[in-house]
Amino acid sequence: xxxxxxxxxxxxxxxxxxxxxxxxxxxxxxxxxxxxxxxxxxxxxxxxxxxxxxxxxxxxxxxxxxxxxxxxxxxxxxxxxx
Numbered sequence: 001x002x003x004x005x006x007x008x009x010x011x012x013x014x015x016x017x018x019x020x021x022x023x024x025x026x027x028x029x030x031x032x033x034x035x036x037x038x039x040x041x042x043x044x045x046x047x048x049x050x051x052x053x054x055x056x057x058x059x060x061x062x063x064x065x066x067x068x069x070x071x072x073x074x075x076x077x078x079x080x081x082x
Contacts, residue, residue, distance in 0.1 A: 001040070005047035013038050016050070022065055033059050 002009055016039045019032040035056035041048045052060065 003042035003045060003047055004049070006042060006045040008042055008044040010043045011040055012043055013040050018050075020060065022063070024065070027065060030063060033063055035060070 001011065003011060016037055018035050018037060020035060021027075021032040022030050033056065035052055037050040037052055037056070039048050039050045
């Protein structure tokens, strides 16, 4: 697999612990969702990616705010700086 940013093959995968919080004052009383994805890090440029495990994705979907202002959908091409 090659880095999406610099196309290097010098990458490593690391286990992580991540607490995802919902922003905004209306979500201040909502607890964060603790997830444990593996993060793929390019050891040349630092670009990192992860995929949320299905079990954690279900927790996020259940707790996620439903307003349009708090949700965003982008393709990977829009997220990767060129």
